[in-house]
Amino acid sequence: MDTGDTAWVLASAALVLLMTPGLALFYGGMVRSKSVLNMMMMSFISLGTVGVAWILWGYSESFGPDLGHGLLGNPFSHFGLHGVMDQVYGGIPGPAFVAFQSVFAIIAVALVSGAIADRAKFTTWTLFTVIWATIVYFPAAHWVFAFNGYAANTGGWIANNLKVIDFAGGTAIHINAGAAGLALALVLGKRVGFGSDPMRPHNLTLVMIGAGLLWFGWFGFNAGSALGSGALAAGVWIDTLAATAAAMLGWLLLEKFRDGHATSLGAASGVVAGLVAITPACSTLSPIGSIALGLVAGMTCAWAVGLKHRFGFDDSLDVVGVHLVGGIVGTLGIGLLATTTNSPAGSASVSGLFYGGGLNQLWRQAVGAAVVLVFSFVVTYAIGWVLQKTVGFRITEDDEMAGIDQIEHVETGYDLGHLFGGSRTHRAPQQARTTTKEGAGV
Structure with a gap:
């Protein structure tokens, strides 16, 4: 067991845990003042529900022995983390790996909430977090993150058979959450006044603080996925910085040319778009490639957030435009920009189309992204529809x-009565x- 690697993984887990309160601030500032506490609570509750579910059956379902065809880990093999606490995986103790992956599950669920801001029953959302994590996220995590011979002899089909590269969760987390957000937005319908009444963010200071915490925590999200404190983690850290900085600039440039103003909301959103896009690609791109990916992601996501008005769906806080679209850009970007030269993974990586690798990796990335997108959308829509018809999902x-x-x-988020x-x-x-x-x- 390597104590340095263990320390880095545990520190990274703490950084990623901080991202969920950061997301609560980011989302909370973007809604109207009469919704800020509910919006923040929708993130915070996943810390409780998903945290417990992960320990009881989620880890086993994601990383336990495969039940067949790389589709699902056995949820009962390590129920309550049985048989894991005294194990060592790749130089780090089993509990450290469990801890690191737990915070990924928590924030993946919390991300979905932004699509249905202002209109979801909190009790039903709380129930949804457990159901969605169990039926959608844990299986997808098994497909993408469970490599053969790491935590179990046989893992998921996307990682081991299709050989999609997703270093830190572009498919399992961001495409997954973005597709789920779209499905729930369609099930719950539009907010009252959507498209006619102003629904501006009530506190852009909170938004920028939240974006800053997300960026800070994301270094644990990406560099921590190296599961060690060596050169790979350092290279991933640099690629994460490069893409995120470029994406913020790309979003602001598009805003300036399109609208005449560069906004603080655009800067914060560009940061998140860049973080999302570089997440799957941070081990395989060079720093120059990361800048290129970030610029494309920032501009593409800034354009994509307007699609909800064109197509008439109410994705309240642009989960689709940022996480789904950004996740697709990053996942496909690997098939174009991956290089064995000057990238963190070096010779262990593959070459994309622009570096002489042909279409081999690009088609794999496209299939992996499409499968997770369709799976998440269809199953989430079904979950949301059943909850709406039974216990009720939308408030009156x-x-x-x-x-x-x-x-x-x-x-109330702001008790100002004493001022008057x-x-x-x-x-x-x-x-x-x-x-x-x-x-x-x-």
Whole structure:
């Protein structure tokens, strides 16, 4: 067991854990003030639900012995982490690997919530996090991350048979979450006033703080995926910096030429788009290739966020435009820009189309991305539809107009009553439901 590698993996796990509160701030600032607490709680609850599910059966389902054809790990082999706590995987203790992968599962679920901001019942969302993690994320993680002979003798089909390169989760996390977000947005429908009423972010300071925490934590997300503290992790760190910086610039350039202004929201969104795109590719691209990928991702995602208005679906916080599209750009970018020269993985990597590798890796990347996209969309749509028809997933129109924070949590993100001489009070949910449209929300 290598203590240096172990220390880096545990530190990286802590960095990635911080990304979920960072995401809560990022998403929370992007919604209206009457929804900020609910939006943040939708991220925070995944820390509880997915954290427990991961320990009980999620790790085993993702990295346990394959049940056949690389489709699913046995959820009962390591139930409650049985047989894992005293193991060593590739120089790090089993619990360190479990810890690192747990925070990936948590944030993957939290990412989906941005697509249905302002209108989802919190109790149903909480139930959804467990169901979706179990039926969608854990199997996809097995397909993409479970390599033969690491935690189990036989792993997932995308990693071992199709041989898709996805270093840190472009398919299993970002394409997966983006497709799921699209499915739920269609199931729940549009927010009241979507397309006609202004729905601007209420606190761009929170958005930029959240983006900064995401960027900070993402170095653990990507470089930590090396599962060691050597040259590979260092090279991945540099590629992550290069692509993210370039993506922010690319998003702002497109904004400036298209709209005449470079915005703080655009800068924050460009950062996230670059982080998403470089996630699968950070071990196989050169620093120059990472800059090129980041520029393309920033501009492409800035363009893609407008598709919801063209096609008429309400992806509240652009999960589709940033995570689905950014994940596709990064996953396909490997098939174009991967190089065995001046990349972190070096001779262990493959060559993309632009470096003489032909279409061999590109078609593999395309198939892997397409399969995860379709699987996630179809299964998530089914989960969302069943929950909507049984326990109900969307709040009522009156409750939405009154403000989901008051209805679902009986709280407000900003208690400003004392500034105007009033006492500290909470409006009861029954009173909130009678609020007219003209008097709704702040």
